[in-house]
Amino acid sequence: MKNPRDYIRTSLSRRLSIIIVLMASIFFLGSLGFLFVESRKAVREEALNGAAQVLDNTVQRVNVLMQRVEIASDNFxxxxxxxxxxxxxxxxxxxxxxxxxxxxxxxxxxxxxxxxxxxxxxxxxxxxxxxxxxxxxxxxxxxxxxxxxxxxxxxxxxxxxxxxxxxxxxxxxxxxxxxxxxxxxxxxxxxxxxxxxxxxxxxxxxxISKTISEVKPYPNSYCIMIGQSGTFFVHPDTTKLLRESIFTPTLEHPDTALTNLGHAMQRGETGVRKLVFEGKESYVFYKPLGITGWSVAMVCPESDIFGGYMRLYKIVIFIVIVGLILMRLAFSRIIKRELKPLNTLAQQAETIASGQFDKTLPRDNRIDEIGKLTHSFSDMQHSLVNYISELKRTTAVKASIESELKVASDIQMGMIPRVFPPFPERQDIDLYALMTPAKVVGGDLYDYFLQNERLYFCVGDVSGKGIPAAMFMAITRDLFRIIAQQNRSPWEIATMMNNFLVKDNDQSMFVTMFIGMVDLPKGRLEYCNCGHNVPILDGKFLEMGSTNQPLGLWECKAFEGEVIEDIRNRQLLVYTDGLNEAENDRQDRLGDERLLEAMQGTEQLSSEEVIHRLQVVVNNHRAGAEPNDDLTLLCLSIRK
Structure with missing residues (x-):
């Protein structure tokens, strides 16, 4: 047996006819639904008002009977x-x-x-x-x-x-x-x-029971009377009188609606509730009886109230369904006849889809939607040929760019020293550095070299990322090497580099940089911090006595530097903001506090071990998130 879904999907005429019938169904059923809902509301309101009036009259008659008893007692x-x-x-x-x-x-x-x-x-x-x-x-x-x-x-x-x-x-x-x-x-x-x-x-x-039982607004409606305990005084089933209460059914089968009704009647309230009462969906109207504390209720089955309404509703629904079925059959025949030329067009489209883009479509002189569709297929054929040609060219260009970026990355990484230990013949120098770009190429840099018993080193962070930052980084690194080899102090190096970088800097790029020089025999550290992150010395942030601008922003007469007389047997960590500003998926940064916590207990570790430890801390914090910035670390320790 054919799947009904496939039966519908394989024929456009069936789908269109079903869609039209569904739209018509929505319109007709919506209109009828609105009509029936409003009619039901009107019937319900009329029934509720009528039943409530009947109950009021009944309670009034009972009150009159009981008042006769009260008056007789008062008179005698x-x-x-x-x-x-x-x-x-x-x-x-x-x-x-x-x-x-x-x-x-x-x-x-x-x-x-x-x-x-x-x-x-x-x-x-x-x-x-x-x-x-x-x-x-x-x-x-x-x-x-x-x-x-x-x-x-x-x-x-x-x-x-x-x-x-x-x-x-x-x-x-x-x-x-x-x-x-x-x-x-x-x-x-x-x-x-x-x-x-x-x-x-x-x-x-x-x-009293006879007076109440005479009231029947509907064929199957009836009245009950309960006392303050809920016990039945009046009920059409005399076996329940004084033996059962309105709460009796809830003992075996809890019924919140029935319980709430009983409590409302006990409190002497007046109202109407819809619930299942004694096995039937019913509207229960209730009202207190004078000063007695008792309550009278009239039970009207919903089937009695809406019986005639529901019969009319079913007849109308039947007529609508039959009409929609006949409409669907008629529309299916008409649409199938009108869309017959699409079969030929579909076969030709399959030929084009198999890769024969040069296959000529049959000429169609129709000016309706099918004719327009044929012309659109022809235009699509030419567009596909052009698109595939352009895609091949773009793919080749992209492969070339990726290859060039790989070469650029290799060149950039080749510009920085990566052999460790850097001075294997020197036992007094423990130095290790690492640079990890956020993209293929980055804007961070570090460098160091040994000259005349002086160790020159730097760590920098160029503004921005990618190729422009990488080019600016290469210029900065070369400037550092050229000027530092002239036996300049760190602040002189910074001043000369800044004055060079400011010239013709139309893109307003700049670099933050920490430049240091260690006199190895004395352990004396001279440094200049140019707007860079504050280094960490012995697990604490280095106290900076002076502040300088980043290099390349604007001309400056002279940068200021500072001196630490002896850093031997002390651990110095210089880094870029890719460390303390590393973020996870929630954009939560690693921060300075976590950084200092990670540096605790590293006094006895080598510089390489410190760097690898910080790598683990950053990776754990990112938790798989993409790096948000380049990461560069340099750890130095001078031994006596």
């Missing part, structure tokens, strides 16, 4: 408070409130321990509404110590009316058979403001 509580001295009257009052408010499920008027001494420790007048039959009893006893129950303790401790979370009446182990009750409890106080008991009225949650 004055009766027991007025007759706190008549215990048996409480039975009458608890019964009367139910007869006047048949929607109530029960009423309890409970008192503090031993409030009525003749009634004993417990006294709570309780009346139950059993489908219109009223049963009045005294419900307090040791097995039912109401003094420690939530419905009694909450209003006492909070000193205000409270709603107690629903409970299963009488039999909490069988919530499916027993009725779920919610209680509204008020604290009772005597005329002196002392707490005497709790006035409690009960309402069946089935009444």
């Amino acid at each position: 509580m004055w009766l027991p408070l007025r007759h706190l001295d008549v215990a048996d009257s409480m039975f009458v009052y608890s019964r009367r409130i139910l007869t006047c408010n048949p929607d109530l499920n029960g009423c309890s008027i409970a008192f503090e321990p031993n409030y009525f001494p003749d009634k004993g420790h417990y006294f709570s007048a309780y009346t139950l509404n059993d489908n219109g039959k009223f049963d009045t009893t005294q419900e307090g006893n040791p097995s039912y110590d109401y003094h420690y129950m939530d419905w009694y303790q909450a209003p006492k401790l909070l000193d205000e009316p409270v709603w107690i979370e629903p409970f299963a009446d009488f039999n909490p182990e069988d919530v499916y058979a027993e009725e779920i009750i919610a209680s509204y409890c008020r604290p009772m106080k005597d005329s002196k403001g002392r707490y005497v008991g709790t006035f409690s009225t009960d309402i069946s949650m089935e009444w």
Whole structure:
């Protein structure tokens, strides 16, 4: 089976038709995508607003029902408070409130321990509404110590009316058979403001559940109600009532979104969240319920909200895909017919690509893009012939230049002394030098020679790099030799060299240089530093009493020099800035501190060992980076 990628690549007509269809697809799908996104937003906004309004109405209806309970309790509580001295009257009052408010499920008027001494420790007048039959009893006893129950303790401790979370009446182990009750409890106080008991009225949650369940903005939407602990009071699945909470699914499968929803409802917040609720992608609208601390939520499956929208979306996408396929087939045929002459042109181009540049292309009188392409191939043929000819000539010139540079490098290196030890017959001179250009040729130099028991030496660094610096270096080295052989002092040598180099120096090139002369019998060092790096003597930078300009910058009447009376058995290192300014890939320089650290402990090393040690230090610091400057080192030690 042919690879689909090869199938597309081997035909220009296929590629063009696919590109056109892709561009059309991008345009159409982009437009449709924008339309559907905006439509989805509108549907979503309308659904959210509608559902939120329905939830507000539902909560309002529940609040009205619960307010009826609160008003009934408030209206009747004055009766027991007025007759706190008549215990048996409480039975009458608890019964009367139910007869006047048949929607109530029960009423309890409970008192503090031993409030009525003749009634004993417990006294709570309780009346139950059993489908219109009223049963009045005294419900307090040791097995039912109401003094420690939530419905009694909450209003006492909070000193205000409270709603107690629903409970299963009488039999909490069988919530499916027993009725779920919610209680509204008020604290009772005597005329002196002392707490005497709790006035409690009960309402069946089935009444509230029916009110909530009637609300269904979508076929599969439903409402739930939870308490402050998250326990379900109202739920279409009655097996979950009082047995499960909104957090129950997270015990086995942690769900951050569901946990956050539960906490938001516990905090009494109002809002809407999208999450997977009980196995379905849903929008959950939630709102607190009055002063109860409970929360009502309406669960609307996303499939219900966007069901009609998604059906329309799929139909439109199907129509677009079929249309694009038909468009692609039509364009492929048309383009293939129009581009048929390109096959002939491609065969001729292969002939030229094989190296037959003089092969004549067929004449084409077309004036469209294909005709222009044919003429362009012909022009390319002539250009290739000219280019190859020019390339051969350039390659020959480059090879010649590289050869000349190699010769120039050999000549430059031949100008400086490279035989070590330089004076094998002299045991009192330990001298070693090294020069490494950054390019093929460089602008650093060093030189030395022995004349009349005097050792003349120098180290210099010409401005710039490459061939111009190398030529200036050759002139400088020859000047040093010629003038120094006249038994001049280092400062006289520097003065005469500077005055010569300044003349006709149109390029403003200059050279920094350290010139020294050692009187070997005395060990006396005379030197002149012309803007050069400060040498290192015995592991420390040499203290310079005078400063001079580099050679070649401008005329100077006389350079100043200095003298060290005896340098015997002392180690002198002269170098160019290619040492202390050596850089790695991060452009971090070696620096003077690292240089001095490298020179520590070299007192007993020979000059050659010192130079090789510094080479290793520089290479390690560069870590493979290209040299940024020429490197020249000269180490000298005069022995007694």
